[in-house]
Amino acid sequence: MNDKRDHIIPDSLTTPLSDLDVSDPRRFEQDCWQPLFRRLRAESPVHFQASSPAGPFWSITRFDDIVEIEKNTQIFSSEPTIAIVDPPPDRGSLMFIAMDQPEHDIQRRAVQPVVAPKNLREFETLIRQRTGEALDALPIGEVFDWVELVSRNLTTQMLATLFDFPWQLRHKLSEWSDAITSDERMTAGRGLTEDQRLDVIMEILEVFTRLWHERAGDGVESFDLIRLLQRDAHTANLVNDPKNYIGNLILLIVGGNDTTRNSMSGGVLFLNDFPEQFERVKADRSLIPSMVSEIIRFQTPLSHMRRTVTQDTDFKGHRMKAGDKVVLWYCSANRDELVIPNADRFLIDRSGVRNHAAFGFGIHRCMGNRLAEMQLRIVWEEALKRFATIEVVTPPTRLCHNFVRGYSHMPVRVQRH
Amino acid sequence: MPVIKFIEFDGTTHEVDADEGMSVMEVAMKYDVPGIDADCGGGAVCGTCHCFVEKSAGSLPTVDPQEESMLGLRPDRESNSRLSCQLQVSNSIGDMTVKLPEFQM
Secondary structure (H helix, E strand, O other): OHHHHHOOOOOOOOOOHHHOOOOOOHHHHOOOOHHHHHHHHHHOOEEEEOOOOOOOEEEEOOHHHHHHHHHOOOOEEOOOOOOOOOOOOOOOOOOHHHOOOOHHHHHHHHHHHHHOHHHHHHHHHHHHHHHHHHHHOOOOOOOEEHHHHHHHHHHHHHHHHHHOOOHHHOHHHHHHHHHHHOEOOOOOOOOEOHHHHHHHHHHHHHHHHHHHHHHOOOOOOOOOHHHHHHHOOOOOOHHHOHHHHHHHHHHHHHHOOHHHHHHHHHHHHHHHHOHHHHHHHHHOHHHHHHHHHHHHHHHOOEOEEEEEEOOOEEEOOEEEOOOOEEEEEHHHHOOOOOOOOOOOOOOOOOOOOOOOOOOOOHHHOOOOHHHHHHHHHHHHHHHHHHEEEEEEOOOOEEOOOOOEOOEEEOEEEEEEO | OOEEEEEOOOOOEEEEEOOOOOEHHHHHHHOOOOOOOOOOOOOOOOOOOEEEEEEEOOOOOOOOHHHHHHHOOOOOOOOOEEEHHHOEOOOOOOOEEEEOOOOOO
8 A cells, every 4th residue: 555655646537437546545635536526426426446445435425325324324334433444353433433323322422511502602712812812923924834823723722621631731632633543544654553553542541541530529610521521420430441431532632623623724725715705704704604614614624434334235226235334425525516506616605504514414413513613713703803814825735634634734924904 | 374483592582474384494594593503404414403392283293213313412402302304384283382492513
């Protein structure tokens, strides 16, 4: 697999579909993924690929087909994992995102209150203040990396706020998140090995086990995630079940980090690519909430989720066998013209703007969606108060990854009002 | 034409004439009643049109497994919780009083 990076990506429109690897991460790195997915939606919306670095898999690329599969959790299981590549055989499901009912529901219900809008209101003032401070510290008129100074910085701060994580160590949270998603099998060989990732997982467990014991029974009235888990009867002893504890932590660290970070960067890029939309939101900031949904659609920070077929089944005339991998390409659903008119246009006040696929559907729908929306809303409210222009000066560097869609660098220059 | 009374979490009420055949969610969207997000547009796959049915003239359709799955994840679920996208306005159900939750997620 390592040698793949040196080869030219086959042309998406002229190569026979059977010769194309839909999961090739370099198409996302080079931002040339759209033609292949447009072709799949038209020619082969339920597409079987006989071989790939992660083995054979089905690609589902239309919006409505994805919804249908996500509803059918009996046939299309989230176990053992939700990405194309398989976990080690002995690990099993760590996180509720990769569990089926009823266990999924029990675990999700326990942590869901931390990201319920009612709880988020407790954090909004603090998050706004910290966002303002980070934006005030940006250099004016000089080129800097928006990913580093804004997106990564703010999402790390916000995650640390939600965990009430030791402030000076907060950089660990984004490092961990990067390490966990940096699987060599999803990144054309550029990521970490399974052993290296396991080391990171053990470090997370150690730090969070310590935090748990420090907080247990301290009676502090806090809405942070760890104390919420300690207060819920279902999870009060979660620390004694390290596999599940770490699973939930990783889910929240990764789920609350890469996704929002990359949407925070993506928004800047889209407003540069569609400058008339930038002018509109500057003139009318009440468009920000709607713009946030459109940014999330356009970015689709997780390209896919995977399901595994539990029993032989027919789907749209295709015979799927028990054990088959079915990859639901959210990035494609969000460009599906059958559901979203002018899908390749970034329109901050499009009708039905919330009706996008980036959060998924059904019981596994993104739990942190209201947190993500709040974070992005605050960033844009505070940024537009301060800056007259946010100019992307050279094209961003994108991740070579088939699961996380995002940016490693985005050089920008800002000017104050 | 059945009348639906929506009561927001803060007590603000909206009484509207509902078209038969529309869902209660669609009626709320049509009249800009705040408190229903309807992220998925009516497929019972997002859970963000959750409401509490306080009163209905006729009996409601039963909760199907998909609706049950989504309601089951709501931290504020009550015995009268429904997804408003799954309730079709009809003369047989007639007038309804629907309370809206503190938040949708």
